[in-house]
Amino acid sequence: MTDPVDGAEIPETVATYLRLRGLAPSARRTRSRKRRTDTEHEPFTPGRDPRGVGDVLSDLTRSAGWDAQLAREDVVRTWQDVAGAETAAHTHPVSFTDGTLVIQADSTAWAKQLQIMRSQILTEIIRRFPDAGVVSIRFIGPDVPSWKWGPRAVPGRGPRDTYG
Incomplete structure (x- = not known):
């Protein structure tokens, strides 16, 4: 690479160092960068408004079923x-x-x-x-004790069989 001031040849390592430090013009800087068409990550676009916690939780519960x-x-x-x-x-x-x-x-x-x-x-x-x-x-209705169930239940009519 030639030095722009006196036209002398400089080593590639020094030219790389100068280019990385921004001291010498480089071919990379002269190239135009492609513009991103993804507007999702740009500030002040319609989808970037802050959302409340209630909205975030509502989306979470809906997506989780x-x-x-x-x-x-x-x-x-x-x-x-x-x-x-x-x-x-x-x-x-x-x-x-x-x-x-x-x-x-x-x-x-x-x-x-x-x-x-x-x-x-x-x-x-x-x-x-x-x-x-x-x-x-x-x-x-309310839960009431039953005479028909339990560990001491007797098969048959139970305590009513002695009446009359």
């Missing part, structure tokens, strides 16, 4: 708002299987009253939580 499960959890969590404060004081959700939400009541009277109100409650759940997949509601 958690929307239905989270909607079912929301039904349980907001049962007081869905059913009303007085009704929620006497009932609570027990399980959710195959589209059926099971609600346990404090008494059989509350369970029967809720069976009458079933369509209203189901409509409210579907309106608020369409992703939950609730198809029907089953209301059950």
Whole structure:
């Protein structure tokens, strides 16, 4: 390579050093760079606006397929708002299987009253939580001990067989 000032030949290693340090013009600098057509990584473009944490979590749950499960959890969590404060004081959700939400009541009277109100409650759940997949509601009474089951159960009529 020749020196631009006095036309002397300089070693290639020195020319490379000068070119890398930016002290001498190089052929690489005179070439025009290709412009990238990818605007995704450029600042101030439409897709680069900051996003909120809620939007990011919403995208995550949708892509992971958690929307239905989270909607079912929301039904349980907001049962007081869905059913009303007085009704929620006497009932609570027990399980959710195959589209059926099971609600346990404090008494059989509350369970029967809720069976009458079933369509209203189901409509409210579907309106608020369409992703939950609730198809029907089953209301059950309180858990009471049974004489027919257990380690000391006797086959047959049991304690009633001595009456009369």
